[in-house]
Amino acid sequence: xxxxxxxxxxxxxxxxxxxxxxxxxxxxxxxxxxSRHNIADVCTPEGFRRDPMLVDRFYNGRRxxxxxxxxxxxxxxxxxxxxxxxxxRWNGELLIVTQNIDDLHERAGSHNVLHMHGELRRVxxxxxxxxxxWLGDCLPDTPCPACHRPTLRPxxxxxxxxxxxxxxxxxxxxxxxxxxxxxxxxxxxxxxxxVAQVRDHAETVDINLDPPQVPTLFDRTLxxxxxxxxxxxxx
Ligand code: BJW
Numbered sequence: 342x343x344x345x346x347x348x349x350x351x352x353x354x355x356x357x358x359x360x361x362x363x364x365x366x367x368x369x370x371x372x373x374x375x376s377r378h379n380i381a382d383v384c385t386p387e388g389f390r391r392d393p394m395l396v397d398r399f400y401n402g403r404r405x406x407x408x409x410x411x412x413x414x415x416x417x418x419x420x421x422x423x424x425x426x427x428x429x430r431w432n433g434e435l436l437i438v439t440q441n442i443d444d445l446h447e448r449a450g451s452h453n454v455l456h457m458h459g460e461l462r463r464v465x466x467x468x469x470x471x472x473x474x475w476l477g478d479c480l481p482d483t484p485c486p487a488c489h490r491p492t493l494r495p496x497x498x499x500x501x502x503x504x505x506x507x508x509x510x511x512x513x514x515x516x517x518x519x520x521x522x523x524x525x526x527x528x529x530x531x532x533x534x535x536v537a538q539v540r541d542h543a544e545t546v547d548i549n550l551d552p553p554q555v556p557t558l559f560d561r562t563l564x565x566x567x568x569x570x571x572x573x574x575x576x
Pocket of ligand 1: 355356357358359361362367368369370373384440441442458497498499500501502503504507523524525526527528529530531548549550551565566567568
């Protein structure tokens with residue numbers, strides 16, 4: 342059997358900005374989550390140890406918001422690109438690495454998605470390691486469906502914790518021809534360092550609502566809302 346070598350291997354890194362026009366808040370924009378919540382309280386393991394109720398409520402609220410929103414034109418355009426590769430209409434390969442914990446890429450129809458900061462639609466048991474799907478509220482006394490201990494936490498990656506799927510992400514970055522970031526402030530590592538890792542072998546593009554605040558390493562920056570810029574870029 343002849344092996345199929347895609348001519349154009351693209352890694353797309355998405356951040357909170359791609360889901361903004363679906364109605365989900367970003368973190369660091371003026372109206373973002375950090376304008377109302379203290380990062381150290383809700384996004385660190387220490388914060389969760391100190392006040393699990395506060396942290397569970399924060400994620401229960403975001404789970405409820407997620408239930409009321411839909412993927413937008415940017416998510417849909419990326420799903421269409423993956424379909425084009427699958428159907429043989431485009432000789433390429435697309436991997437979405439998302440920092441987002443929402444499931445809007447999947448609901449748009451994308452399959453090749455790695456959630457490096459975890460997923461809102463799961464919880465994780467710190468006793469038995471189970472990661473069951475969870476769509477409603479989870480509280481500190483909620484028993485794990487597998488081991489029945491009340492030791493569930495959001496299945497997300499907080500500051501100081503190790504992001505998920507790093508081996509697969511590093512391999513994809515090393516072998517990509519194009520690297521495109523969409524709607525991320527590029528302030529959180531290791532994701533913020535990906536562009537430096539790929540720029541000697543890949544074309545790099547940054548799509549963001551606002552122009553970069555500091556000089557960037559990207560070859561090109563496309564300024565505008567994701568719902569307009571991503572479908573344009575995909576065509
Ligand atoms: C639009 C738009 C529209 C708006 N259209 N655009 C090296 C140097 C310094 C520090 C570190 C370092 N390495 C590690 C660290 C420590 C730390 C870190 O990075 N700190 C920095 C703040 C300095 N990193 C960690 O602790 C990470 N762990 C780690 O590094 O482990 C070591 C290790 C690494 C690798 C291998 C082995 C070991 C873990 C980081 C975990 C981050 N967790 C969070 C919470 C996840 C759960 C949750 O969602 O609640 O992840 S924090 C938060 O920030 C969330 C996001 O995914 C992440 C990034 O935010 P994002 O997506 O960029 O959003 P915003 O709001 O910042 O930006 C939105 C952008 O959209 C803006 O630019 C807008 O303009 C734009 N936009 N509307 C297009 N319509």
